[in-house]
Amino acid sequence: MKKLIVIALFVSIITGIAVFQFATSLEKGSRLKTQPVVLATQTIPKGTIIQKEMLKTSEVPIEAVHQLSIGNQDDILGRISKETIEANEQILTSRLSDINQENDNLSYSIEPNYRAVTILVDEEKGVGGYLTKGDRVDLVTVLLTKDGATSQLVVENLEIIKIGPLASGDKGGTYTSVTVSAPAADVTRMNYALAIDPQPRYRLVLRSPVDNDTLGQAPFSP
Template identity: 30%
Template sequence: MKLINRWVFIIALVLAILAVFAAYRTLLGAGAAQKMIPVLVAAKDIPPNTVLTKDMLTIRNMPDNFAHPQSLHSISEAQGKTTKVQLLMYEQVLTSKILTRAQPGNRFSYHIPDKQRAVTVAVTEVTGVAGFPVVGDRVDVLLTRDSGGVKYTKTILQNKEILAAGGSSFPQEEGKQVIVPTITLSLTPAEAQEITLGEMTGKISLTLRPPVDRDVMPLSSSSYTK
């Protein structure tokens, strides 16, 4: 009886060892088959509407089945872009949570280049350009004014990008409604001041540039005496 019990114990022990070994092999095989990939995460808490810099981001390796379908895999993919929402430390940086200028549906302010200002100029049919310009075109800005009986026109800005092109309606003296196209330009703060003053003291005109012409050249003003 004791001999039988001993053999039962030995067999049970062997089976237990085999079961543990089989489980270990299974776990080892699963771990070896698990693919690890680099995933971009926030290195710290980041508020919304923040331009992402290198120090705000880091890469962490994780199993590919843990990576979100919209995850990014390098710092360069997100650096310089703006957060739409808050990102928590070690949260995956997703394409849906950051934005670029070119993304449709963004607030207009996100389309303004860094250190620039969006300035809207009213352009009448007379002062506009043939073939209404579109977003992305570039124009020169001309100012015409009177000074001491001399009327002159001067190019005050060159090679300025159009951020928006639209129309606004305002009443004329006769009570008619006239559609006045508006052009929104990307300008530096100093240029924004200059063109605003020009609108108050004279008349603004635009000249449309060819797509490949980005040259800025010195120009003298044209004038005549009444």
């Protein structure tokens, strides 16, 4: 009888310890530190503009949070995936186009249905060297025809997305080209205006930053 009592007492002690350890683990689990992390709700192919429905935010244990993860969906929306992102994967900064386009490929700064076109410039063609990134310009040219010469407005309101490179040996910062973002439908027209032989007669015309109107002027002949 005493032996049974001892066994029962021993089992009770073991059970109590197990219950205590289980309760302690639950308590520790409830105090587990987490951090909000943005995950993909679906597979996001490379070269995709990130939309809200592609994202969700979940609380993840801090130990499992990648150092390049993002916690705010607003920091992701509108950016472009540089690699394929799988469903439920933490979205990392290294897999997205950079917010600061200076640190990213030029292609990620071009909007859909636009193309980057580089235009050679000098003091005359490039508004005296006063053009800067973000300026908007019009492209005009003079065309020679059998009836004489006409001055034509080729494309309006082109945004400059790159300046440079600098002229060889120039220490004053003079650039030899600008790269503009042009509507895809206007690229062939621009190419013709920029490549007329024997010498192109184009120039860039600087616009006011608050002027987005298009004039659509007819060609001018003297």
